[in-house]
Amino acid sequence: MAFRVAAVIWTAIALAVAAVVHFFLAPQFDLVQTRLEGGFVVTVGQLFRVAAVTNGLLAALILVRPRRWSALLVTAASLAGLALTVSSTVGPIELPFGLPTIPVGTWLQLRVVAAAAEALAVVGSIMIASRRSR
Structure with a gap:
């Protein structure tokens, strides 16, 4: 029981860290944009905000x-x-449906933090899913 808690x-902490990193990075990517069908403009900054939210x-749900x-x-x-974090470290990612390309940037340290947080969230959530609650 204590291990599950x-x-x-x-x-939840790992997800919160990933959210903070994405909110912090979002303004830096507001200029990287594309126009979708119908004239709707999407930026990488907006995608980062969606990821953060x-x-x-x-995090709230799992708590x-x-x-x-x-x-x-x-x-x-x-x-x-x-x-997405790991693959965009190697090179720019071409997203489907006309979404903007996620560029390779100088924000490597924050990528490491985000990737570590996501990895911890994966491990923790697998443990939660595999253990029965009593």
Whole structure:
């Protein structure tokens, strides 16, 4: 029981750290934009804010409802975030549906922090999902 509580807490903290990193980086990427069909403009900064809000909501969810389904949702979202973070470190990522390219930047230290936080969230959420609550 104590280990499950610890996993819930560290998963929520990891998600909160990832949210803070994305909020911090968002203004730096507001100029990287594209125009989608219908004239809608999307920036990488806006995508970072969406990621930050998503991580914040998932942190609250795992604290309030540490169930198997919520842990699996956190696992899926954190794996996607980790994959984007790691792959965008190697080179620019071409996103589908006309979304803007995520550029390679000088923000490597924050990428390491975000990737570590996402990895901890993945490990914690898998542990939460695999343990039965009593």
